[in-house]
Amino acid sequence: MDGLAGTALIPRREPVAMPRAIPVARPWLPDxxxxxxxxxxxxxxxxxxxxxxxxxxxxxxxxxxxxxxxxxxxxxxxxxxxxxxxxxxxxxxxxxxxxxxxxxxxxxxxxxxxxxxxxxxxxxxxxxxxxxxxxxxxxxxxxxxxxxxxxxxxxxxxxxxxxxxxxxxxxxxxxxxxxxxxxxxxxxxxxxxxxxxxxxxxxxxxxxxxxxxxxxxxxxxxxxxxxxxxxxxxxxxxxxxxxxxxxxxxxxxxxxxxxxxLASLDQWPTRRGDYMAAGIALRAGLEPLGCGFLPGFGEAWVSSSCVLRLPPGRRAAEVAVALGLDGVGTRAWWGAGCHASPAFAPCPVAEELRTTARLAETTLGLPFFPDLQAPDVARIVTAMDSALGGPKRRRRPAA
Ligand SMILES: Cc1ncc(COP(=O)(O)O)c(C=O)c1O
The missing domain is CATH 3.40.640.10 (Type I PLP-dependent aspartate aminotransferase-like (Major domain))
Known part of the structure; x- marks a missing residue:
């Protein structure tokens, strides 16, 4: 096939460098x-x-x-x-x-x-x-x-x-x-x-x-x-x-x-600062798009996952597909809730699980790790804006 490139049949194209996908998690243990x-x-x-x-x-x-x-x-x-x-x-x-x-x-x-x-x-x-x-x-x-x-x-x-x-x-x-x-x-x-x-x-x-x-x-x-x-x-x-x-x-x-x-505990004060900076950057980029965060996330406390609530009317499954196409990893960390797992199907349910169902449909885990870089945050925000159909929505390339 290579021999045909550049002929009248197949025009030569410069290889397009695809940016690496941003994983949803990137564990980083002490070295x-x-x-x-x-x-x-x-x-x-x-x-x-x-x-x-x-x-x-x-x-x-x-x-x-x-x-x-x-x-x-x-x-x-x-x-x-x-x-x-x-x-x-x-x-x-x-x-x-x-x-x-x-x-x-x-x-x-x-x-x-x-x-x-x-x-x-x-x-x-x-x-x-x-x-x-x-x-x-x-x-x-x-x-x-x-x-x-x-x-x-x-x-x-x-x-x-x-x-x-x-x-x-x-x-x-x-x-x-x-x-x-x-x-x-x-x-x-x-x-x-x-x-x-x-x-x-x-x-x-x-x-x-x-x-x-x-x-x-x-x-x-x-x-x-x-x-x-x-x-x-x-x-x-x-x-x-x-x-x-x-x-x-x-x-x-x-x-x-x-x-x-013990080594991880030694490193925690530094790592915590990195997690907090990543959390604040994500909040700053995503809150203006209507995304909601757990109270205090990235400000008063931090954890190793960032799960946000999408703006009203947006479904996590669809947004996850759109983000995936833009190389942004996501995870529905808790799926549809525990009761939806076959292992727990026989277990009693005390009441209607309406909020659980809503959270499963409208929340999404985004990439989050202590060395999440500013360009990664910018890509996540742009991809989310596009997935939500915001004003910066990218045009489809002309066919
Ligand atoms: C809410 C909750 N409970 C329990 C566990 C289990 O933790 P471990 O993997 O240490 O058993 C997890 C793991 O992520 C969790 O999210």
């Missing part, structure tokens, strides 16, 4: 140089697992930051399962096998964790402005006779910090105290701005999160005895002696992962 001092400590100690000295240091540093007791865990999913088991540990058997109220608007890990803890997820709708479950919504569901309809007691509640939005733990602690139903907070993406009360908050340190260990997470609570119980559950039910006091898992974080977590 080998940052890890080395920690890895040398592992070599010297020859302790590789079982919550060794690096885990102890990571727990201590996180505890100081949060003013709470901290237990590192292998993943946030495991941490949620351990926290749920631990909060229910002293309840009668039937009470440990009931419903776990949670928003459908979450990642499937929340529901998987409830199942792993022996519970049945029961889905609720979320608040329109903050995309979260609210204590009032839970109270209304409890008054609605859920237990009678499902023939299962309500055992636990999991509230979720959507895409890192910081949650105030106080109303959840009040709800738990008032109803006697324990609450666990899925704060998987909410490292920044995390406030900890009595209810255990579970944070992910997955590679896609802001402070990361590769795979990993931690559980934080102001209830020191509960932290001890989470630790026991995450370690085969052992605490001190090699006797399984309660049913448990192996959900411990290895020393290698703790090394990455």
């Amino acid at each position: 080998a140089g940052a890890l080395l001092p920690y890895l040398r400590r592992i070599d010297a100690a020859r302790i590789y697992a079982n919550w060794g000295p690096l885990n102890a240091e990571l727990e201590r540093r996180l505890a100081e930051r949060l003013g709470a007791a901290v237990v590192t865990v292998s993943t946030a999913t495991d941490g949620l399962a351990c926290a749920l088991r631990a909060v229910l540990e002293d309840r009668p058997a039937a009470q440990r096998r009931g419903l776990c109220l949670m928003p459908s608007w979450t990642f499937v890990a929340t529901a998987h964790a409830a199942v792993a803890a022996g519970l049945t997820p029961c889905f609720l709708d979320v608040d329109e402005a903050c995309w979260t479950l609210t204590p009032d919504r839970v109270r209304a569901a409890l008054r609605g006779g859920l237990a009678r309809r499902t023939e299962l007691p309500v055992s636990a509640i999991v509230t979720v910090a959507p895409f890192g939005l910081p949650l105030d733990p106080a109303p959840w602690d009040e709800l738990a105290a008032g109803t006697g139903i324990p609450v666990v907070i899925d704060a998987a993406a909410a490292f920044d701005g995390l406030r900890v009360g009595m209810a255990p908050a579970v944070v992910s340190m997955h590679a896609t999160k802001t402070v990361c260990a590769g795979e990993g997470g931690f559980v934080a609570t102001r209830d020191a005895d509960l932290a001890r119980r989470v630790k026991r559950t995450a370690n085969f039910g052992f605490f001190g002696a090699r006797i399984a006091e309660v049913a448990g898992l192996n959900a411990k974080l290895s020393e290698y992962h703790a090394a990455v977590g």
Whole structure:
């Protein structure tokens, strides 16, 4: 074919340089140089697992930051399962096998964790402005006779910090105290701005999160005895002696992962500044187009994903296709909500999930990472403007 180029049949065209696509996420863990001092400590100690000295240091540093007791865990999913088991540990058997109220608007890990803890997820709708479950919504569901309809007691509640939005733990602690139903907070993406009360908050340190260990997470609570119980559950039910006091898992974080977590924590002040700058730049470009952000995103707090609400009348699926054609990656991080996954189809739904359905149709995850450059932001904004049919809409090239 090359031999024909430039003939009368096939005019020669200059190759068009396509700009690289902007991925929706670009994890950036500490490099080998940052890890080395920690890895040398592992070599010297020859302790590789079982919550060794690096885990102890990571727990201590996180505890100081949060003013709470901290237990590192292998993943946030495991941490949620351990926290749920631990909060229910002293309840009668039937009470440990009931419903776990949670928003459908979450990642499937929340529901998987409830199942792993022996519970049945029961889905609720979320608040329109903050995309979260609210204590009032839970109270209304409890008054609605859920237990009678499902023939299962309500055992636990999991509230979720959507895409890192910081949650105030106080109303959840009040709800738990008032109803006697324990609450666990899925704060998987909410490292920044995390406030900890009595209810255990579970944070992910997955590679896609802001402070990361590769795979990993931690559980934080102001209830020191509960932290001890989470630790026991995450370690085969052992605490001190090699006797399984309660049913448990192996959900411990290895020393290698703790090394990455420590190096990541060292870098967090710089990385946070980069994330915030990227968040502010995206807001500045996209808000004038009518896109909405979670309250405080990029201003008061930041996480590793940027999920925005499209202007009224715009559907995420269509905008995603248009952005994709312009080389801008997107992700519907939580799909249509948990209840839409076949794995959870048999689970009860406490109420109509109208807001969940609206969020699934109108929100979209955009590219977001700490080294998102100004030209990338400009491309995202231009592509969004074009996808929304704005005034700067590019003309189709003449046929
Ligand atoms: C809301 C939520 N819960 C739980 C998890 C699970 O975290 P991990 O991957 O550490 O198990 C995630 C992961 O992104 C999440 O977004």
